[in-house]
Amino acid sequence: MNPTQDTPQAAHEQALAQALLQARRSASPTDVLREQAQLTPRDAASAHRVQQAQLALAGEAIGGWKVGAKSADGPILGAPLPASCVHASGATLARSNFIVTGIELEIGFRLGRTLAPQARGHDDAALAAAFDRMVVTLEVVDSRLAGWPDADKLAQLADLQCHGALVVSHGVPFDAGYPFLAPTASLSFNGRSILPAQVLNPAGDLQRLLRWVVAHAGTMGLTLHEGQIVTAGSYTGMQLLHEPGVVRGEFEGLPPVELTLA
Structure with missing residues (x-):
């Protein structure tokens, strides 16, 4: 049974969502969990409700998923964007908008049609029909949590x-x-390669990740909308950047993606 707004658990989730949203807006980490340990999510379902509460408090639509x-x-771990x-x-993004500025190079998939919760197929054929284009993405990794x-x-x-931001290439x-x-x-920063020695997505079969997003959104009662991007995990780990500059990423056979951090 899901907690309702008048239960202590729901109140804890709402308070954590508010603290995380405020930290995002101020680009300053929150100590709320050190001060109020009871707000720590007790399981993944609770953490997912906090995700949704943040978007609701901000009046934000879902633009994609990681x-x-x-x-x-x-x-598998995921979150709405x-x-x-x-x-x-x-895109040009201000570094001052982020507490941490990490970069990950990823491959993403564009939804070519809307999937309502009650009308979703989970097999590979259905996924191939639903996700019509591939893109290259740069995710800015950020954290609102002290410590x-x-x-x-x-x-x-x-x-x-x-999640801090997602920059998306043209699709194929x-x-x-x-x-x-x-x-x-x-993967380069100001023309200098920052590509690690090993380029590998540890998740393996990315269709497994897409199936998870489809199933998870259905469990949450959420519609996946045409045009949303699902970015499916880092090939480069997180590369921390400490100064302004231009990040450029590319996978062979796919369009490049570029981000300016100002």
Whole structure:
């Protein structure tokens, strides 16, 4: 049974959502969980409700989703992305808007049609029909939690899984034969390569991640809308940037993506 707004659990979730939203708006980390440990999400379902509460408090629509896993059969984690945080390639974002400025290079998928909760197929054929285009994305990783990255993992999930912004390239038609596990990539900052020695998405089969998003959104009673982007995990780990500059990322055969941090 889901908690209602008059239960202590719901009040805790609403208070955490408010604190995280305020930290996002002020670009200043919150100590709320050190001061009120009872606000820490008790499980993933609670963390997901805090995610939704933040968007509701902000009056934000969902512009996309992030999803990932640390191994091919490990647990999947995901979060909705506020529409105001999703940008086209070439965007300029102020570093002062973020507490942490980490960069991850990812592959994302565009929904070519709207999927209502009651009308979703979860098999690979349905996914191939629903996700019509592939894109390259740069995710700005950020955290509103004091003590990050050592903050409670469920609290990080509640904090939109450390999402700051998403910059999205032009798309190309979905190709199930693309070498998703370990494609050839480049990632640079101010013209200098910041690509790690290993370029690999540890999640393995990315369609498993897409199935999770479809099922999870259905469980939450959420419609997945045409045009939303699902970005499916980092190939480069997180690269911390400490100064202004231009980030450029590319996977062989896909359009490049570029972000200016001012």
